[in-house]
Amino acid sequence: MRYRASFVSWASALCLVIAGCGGETSNSTPGSPSAAGGRPKVAFVSNNAAEFWTICEAGARKAAEEADVDLQYKRPQDGAAATQTQIIEDLLVGKTQAIAISVISPDNQIAFLDEVAARIPLLCVDNDANKSKRKAYLGTANIKAGRSVGDLVKQALPNGGKVALFVGQLDPLNARERRQGVIDVLEGVESSGLRDTPDGKTYGKYELIGTYTDNVDKNKAKDNASDVLAKNQGAEDLCLVGLWAYNPPAILAAVKDANRVGKVKIVGFDENDETLEGIKAGEVLGTIVQSPYEFGYQSVKLMATLVRDPASAKIPADGIIDIPHRVITKENVEEFHSELKKLVGK
Numbered sequence: 001m002r003y004r005a006s007f008v009s010w011a012s013a014l015c016l017v018i019a020g021c022g023g024e025t026s027n028s029t030p031g032s033p034s035a036a037g038g039r040p041k042v043a044f045v046s047n048n049a050a051e052f053w054t055i056c057e058a059g060a061r062k063a064a065e066e067a068d069v070d071l072q073y074k075r076p077q078d079g080a081a082a083t084q085t086q087i088i089e090d091l092l093v094g095k096t097q098a099i100a101i102s103v104i105s106p107d108n109q110i111a112f113l114d115e116v117a118a119r120i121p122l123l124c125v126d127n128d129a130n131k132s133k134r135k136a137y138l139g140t141a142n143i144k145a146g147r148s149v150g151d152l153v154k155q156a157l158p159n160g161g162k163v164a165l166f167v168g169q170l171d172p173l174n175a176r177e178r179r180q181g182v183i184d185v186l187e188g189v190e191s192s193g194l195r196d197t198p199d200g201k202t203y204g205k206y207e208l209i210g211t212y213t214d215n216v217d218k219n220k221a222k223d224n225a226s227d228v229l230a231k232n233q234g235a236e237d238l239c240l241v242g243l244w245a246y247n248p249p250a251i252l253a254a255v256k257d258a259n260r261v262g263k264v265k266i267v268g269f270d271e272n273d274e275t276l277e278g279i280k281a282g283e284v285l286g287t288i289v290q291s292p293y294e295f296g297y298q299s300v301k302l303m304a305t306l307v308r309d310p311a312s313a314k315i316p317a318d319g320i321i322d323i324p325h326r327v328i329t330k331e332n333v334e335e336f337h338s339e340l341k342k343l344v345g346k
């Protein structure tokens with residue numbers, strides 16, 4: 001399955017989402033065929049309410065229109081696994097026929113996810129629960145993406161130095177895999193899985209001074225960065241790495257407050273506007289971007305197929321549908337940001 005909607009259609013769909021987005025939305029209306037049960041009912045459940053998921057929702061809505069399905073799109077406002085579980089339970093009560101989910105806490109939600117998978121087709125998107133009985137995972141190969149982050153860190157600190165990682169939570173598999181990919185590159189290790197990589201250890205020429213979590217709290221994310229800067233005031237070779245979309249802007253704000261722009265290196269993940277502007281200004285070295293629109297589009301298309309004609313669903317033997325990431329630096333940020341602005345109608 002490949003995305004074939006036009007650039008204009010994508011932009012139009014995204015504008016419609018932004019105009020009416022909220023925590024819980026649907027493309028059905030009372031009295032419509034979907035509300036009456038005439039169309040397959042599918043759902044997408046994100047892992048938090050970040051703006052990243054607005055782009056994903058645009059893709060999901062476009063696919064729902066093309067596939068003629070009733071889509072429920074849900075965004076847990078607090079990023080808590082219990083909230084996500086409750087949303088899914090409510091969807092099941094509402095006779096949803098397939099669900100795609102960005103899992104918040106894979107290790108703790110496996111039993112529940114297996115119960116869901118025993119009833120209806122279940123997909124994991126962006127964040128996998130690879131030990132569950134889900135049909136497929138659609139999203140970024142996060143260890144590979146993390147390795148691209150590691151390459152940027154090495155560009156920032158070619159002679160080695162201190163590295164601090166910042167992320168919302170470490171329960172989600174994508175956070176752990178991105179972290180692992182970074183460390184693999186710094187240490188010069190070829191690995192394809194998670195391994196024991198503690199903080200406070202030197203990997204190759206790089207000292208990992210810490211991995212700082214903020215529980216999806218932007219204020220805490222900035223405070224974490226400020227604390228690291230305060231504790232490493234004399235460090236000349238220091239790189240701060242944000243692994244979730246809001247982390248790089250929080251890091252940049254802390255670096256500006258400390259009057260250390262240009263002295264402290266910053267590497268990011270995802271396509272936040274502030275991150276992209278920071279790359280243009282030379283304040284951020286680069287960022288790794290995903291394809292959230294494709295996450296939504298391809299997952300809804302696959303769910304529609306799994307409900308209507310499961311035998312025709314094209315799922316790789318390993319259950320992984322890789323949606324490639326991109327590396328954005330000063331060389332290509334203008335082009336990428338221009339595309340993104342058109343998508344959001346700016």
